[in-house]
Amino acid sequence: MDAEASPVGQWRVPAGVPLAKLAGAVALVAVGLLLAEGDPVQLTLVGLAVAGLVGWALRDLLAPVRLAVDPAGVVVVQGFAGRRLLPWATVERITVDRRPRLGLTTDLLEIDTGESLHLFGRYDLGAAPDEVAEALQAARPA
Incomplete structure (x- = not known):
């Protein structure tokens, strides 16, 4: 099945994320020009x-859909902007990994096929990993 076939659900990078990265790049250029004072290394x-x-940011713009689900399986982003279909038969587990770090809790959606592990955060999905895990479990054939 083609990875671009009509998905039942899809999750994408929020539009503000690549814009924030590009704004950060512009700010970095401005600060760099002000502080580098012509130093070639800096x-x-x-x-x-x-x-x-x-x-x-370009990756976010070229491949905004990070995860999609359809009756055949789960489509994940692969490489810079490619797509890969993970058939349901190869998906062993769908879990959410929660880790406290520096006073904050980080949630990652994990899709484990046994041969590969695919990780997605809130800014990859545009939704809470818990919600996406529930949607994937609901879409999975019995």
Whole structure:
């Protein structure tokens, strides 16, 4: 089945996330130009950081749908902007991993196929990982 077939549900990066990354890149350029004072090493480091942020934002714009579900299985993003169908038969577990870190709790949706582990956070999905896990479990054939 084609990974682009009509999904039952899909989750995408919120529109504000790539915009925030691009705004961060612009701010980094401005701060870098003000503070680097023509130093080629500092300008190079700022340039690399800006290129990384722009690349990260570009990925969000080119492949905003990170996860989709249809009767055949789960479609996940693979590589920079590719897609991969995980048939239901290969999906062993769908869980939410909750970890406290620096006073905050981080939730990650985990889709385990035995051979690969796919992790998605709130900013990948545009929804709470708990809600997405419930939707995936509901869409999974009995």
